[in-house]
Amino acid sequence: AGSPTRGFRDYAAGEGRDLHDHIQSTAFDAGIFGVPTYVIDGELFFGREHLPRIRWMLAGRTGAPPDVAYQDLLPQRETPGASIRPQLAVVIDFKSPNSYLALAPTCALAEDLGISVDWLPMVVTPSKAAAAPSEDRGARHRRIRADYLKFDQIRYASDHGLELSGLYRVQDSTLAAIALLWVKRQAPSLARTYVERVFQGASRGALAIEDERSIRALLAGIGAPFSGFEAFAKDEGRTELERIKSKVQEMGAFEVPTYIVNDDIFLGRQHLPLIRSLLPAGRVVHRA
Numbered sequence: 001a002g003s004p005t006r007g008f009r010d011y012a013a014g015e016g017r018d019l020h021d022h023i024q025s026t027a028f029d030a031g032i033f034g035v036p037t038y039v040i041d042g043e044l045f046f047g048r049e050h051l052p053r054i055r056w057m058l059a060g061r062t063g064a065p066p067d068v069a070y071q072d073l074l075p076q077r078e079t080p081g082a083s084i085r086p087q088l089a090v091v092i093d094f095k096s097p098n099s100y101l102a103l104a105p106t107c108a109l110a111e112d113l114g115i116s117v118d119w120l121p122m123v124v125t126p127s128k129a130a131a132a133p134s135e136d137r138g139a140r141h142r143r144i145r146a147d148y149l150k151f152d153q154i155r156y157a158s159d160h161g162l163e164l165s166g167l168y169r170v171q172d173s174t175l176a177a178i179a180l181l182w183v184k185r186q187a188p189s190l191a192r193t194y195v196e197r198v199f200q201g202a203s204r205g206a207l208a209i210e211d212e213r214s215i216r217a218l219l220a221g222i223g224a225p226f227s228g229f230e231a232f233a234k235d236e237g238r239t240e241l242e243r244i245k246s247k248v249q250e251m252g253a254f255e256v257p258t259y260i261v262n263d264d265i266f267l268g269r270q271h272l273p274l275i276r277s278l279l280p281a282g283r284v285v286h287r288a
Contacts (some may be wrong), residue, residue, distance in 0.1 A: 033145045046148060049270035065159045067105060068270040088279065089118040091248050091258040092195070094173040094180075094209055096124065097153040097164045100199045102257040102269035104160065107192065109272055113279055119184070119195050121177030122245050124256055126170075166205035176202075176209040178237035179219065179229070181244075187224045194222055 008016075027037075031044055038045040040057050052066040090106055092099040110117045135143065150168070157164050176198050183194045197218055201207025208214045212233070219226040248258065252265050259266040261278050 028141075028144075031144055031148060033141055033148065044148065046152070047270075049268070067156060067159075068268070069273050070270050071273060087116050087118055088275070089120055089260040091120045091122050091253055091256055091260070093122055093124045093256045094176040094198050094202055095126075095167055095171055096256045097150075097157070097167045097203075098268070099257045100162065100164065100167060100203055101153060101156055103196065103199055105269055105272055106257070109276055109279075113276070115279060117192065119180060119191055120244055120248065120260075121173075121180045121241060122248060122253075122256060123172070123174050123177055123241070163204050166201075166203045166207075169205070171202075171208075172210050174210075174238075174241070175212060175215055175233060177241055178233045179215045181237055181240050182226075182229050182232055183219070183224050190222050190224050194218070194224065197222060 032039075032046075034046055036046075036048060038050060038054055040054055045054060047068075049068040049070055051071070052069050056063070056066055088106070088110055090102070092102075106117060153164060180191065180194060180198075184191050198207065198209065201218070202209050207218065212230070216226050216229065219229065248260070248265075251260065251263065253260070253267070255267055257267075257269060259271060259275055261275060266275060
């Protein structure tokens with residue numbers, strides 16, 4: 001590259017090594033746990049999906065702040081003909097803040113393209129990142145990352161006036177997931193309404209997603225039949241939920257929200273610009 005090399009060996013072993021270690025330690029203490037990390041006026045952003053917001057901040061914060069997004073680099077494809085009805089499959093967990101944050105932009109995309117969304121419930125085991133009195137660097141890294149991710153969720157939720165506090169409680173989303181399968185079977189046109197109502201209630205702490213009476217009341221409130229739901233929840237519903245989990249995990253889905261397009265998976269709503277360019281091509285989305 002044309003750079004001078006005289007003295008580099010001594011520098012790398014002494015002053016250079018000390019400077020490197022100081023930068024690493026200072027960055028870690030500041031909450032930087034991975035790359036790429038952008039720092040704007042002391043505010044951290046991990047990952048290039050934040051570039052739309054960073055551009056907005058650097059340009060003077062004019063207008064509404066944009067959501068996370070990987071910029072679409074593919075040419076826009078032609079809209080499919082009337083005989084082609086592509087379907088978008090989205091894997092969600094009702095206790096997941098990221099699933100809730102993805103709800104509105106996903107529905108907006110589906111409405112723009114005139115397609116349906118196949119909501120696939122999956123119960124994800126949350127990661128444990130609690131601090132310990134004598135945590136090592138690895139444990140501290142996991143805690144810093146978990147703290148950042150929670151802050152990031154709250155940052156984007158506040159842009160849209162969404163409440164997330166209820167989703168940070170320790171709770172089992174199995175029953176709510178099974179109820180979604182029930183609605184898809186008994187009244188599929190109400191699936192989106194059910195998903196929206198569950199997230200809205202759970203996020204505010206107004207809906208106990210583990211309580212069968214609360215779920216039954218929600219089903220009745222949206223006009224979904226609930227006769228036979230109790231038996232379904234104890235047997236067939238659990239079997240179907242496990243089948244979906246096994247299927248999507250075999251495909252490589254391990255977190256939510258996950259979008260499935262022709263057996264390709266996309267983790268996170270930041271992929272919606274790319275997904276938008278794929279769906280109009282008429283590529284039918286895989287149904288798990």
